[in-house]
Amino acid sequence: MYYYKTLEDILTTKLPQEKFTKFELFYTNFLNNSLVYENKYTPISLVEPSYSGLVKIVLPKEVKIRKYFDTIEGKASLLHTICHIEYSAVDLALDAALRFQDLPKEYYEDWLEVASDEIRHFAMCEKILNGLGYKYGDIEVHTNLFEAMKKSDTLLKRMGIVPRYLEANGLDQNPKIMKKLQSNPDKINNTILEALKIxxxxxxxxxxxGDKWFKYACALENRDPNESYLDLLEEFYPGSTTKKTQMNFEARKQAGFSCEELKRLSNSNSCS
Incomplete structure (x- = not known):
């Protein structure tokens, strides 16, 4: 089994279960050091996400947001959103392990492990979603994560924008959703809450x-990580560095953000 060719096939596979089954075999071979690594491989240029045709894709502003978790529709909408984020995150991790080559083996170990985690997250949420009578693909989605993946075409950009910005934003939003679920306690919401904690x-x-490999990429280019990160945010999301944002400081500090950096990003004078 070849590394890059097989990984590219998994990345472009549409159906979740088929994608995940292929990955399980691939990942087992990776962990057993039984893959063949091609000397030269040029990954395809992705023009559409792997889930294209599987779900209805609309503009972000057209995605219906149901904020109340005391109805079946609200619960299903939340779970479908999480499933889509996790499915997209699987592809982001796979692409990171495919797109950027000639890096330390630890890099590939990290992102394939992330892909494995995201698959498990998807499966947890999909099971609850199925129990409500819905399946992945029943609700419209947008392609924001895929677009970010396409645009971040260097290691520094990918690590800075995807895990260190977009996924880090999830660290801020997750507790807010958990709080809403706690204010609407029932058996299903409690099950969703347990999944979100994991x-x-x-x-x-x-x-x-992402923090580790972003700083690694900065070192390769002899760039200051803090300034490079702010430059990236302004390049990809103009104005984002001047917005006042409520952040999950504790989670972000665990993930590698410094207090000085968090104070600048949140426009706060404290880091608690």
Whole structure:
């Protein structure tokens, strides 16, 4: 089994279960050191996400947001959103392990482990979603994460924008959702809450991996990580560095953010 060719096939596979089954075999071979690594491999240029045709894709502003978790529709909407984030995160991790080559083996170990975690997260949430009579693909989605993946075409950009910005934002949003679920306690919401607790804990580790490899990429280019990160945010999301943002400081510090950096990003004078 070849490393890059097989990984590219998994990345472009649409159906979740088929994708995940292929990955399980691939990952087993990776952990057993039984893969063949091609000397030269040029990954395809992705023009559409792997889930294209599987779900209805709309503009972000057209995605219906149901904020109330005391109805079946609200619960299903939340779970479908999480499933889509996790499915997208699987592809992001796979692409990171495919797109950027000639790096230390630890890099590939990290991102394939992340892909394995994201698959498990998807499966947890999909099971609850199925119990409500819904399946992945029943609700419209947007392609924001895929677009970020396409645009971040260097290691420094990918690590800075995807895990260190987009996934780190999830560390801030997850507790807010958990609080809403706690204010609407029932059996299903409690089950969702337990899944979110697992996801939050493991996403801290994912952001930490992104932090490590972002700083590695900065060192390769002899760039200051703090200034490079701010430059990236302004390049990809103009104005984002001047917005006042409520952040999960504790989770972000665990993931590698410094207090000085968090104070600048949140426009806060304290780091607690």
């Amino acid at each position: 996801i939050l804990d493991e996403e801290i580790t994912h952001v930490s991996k």
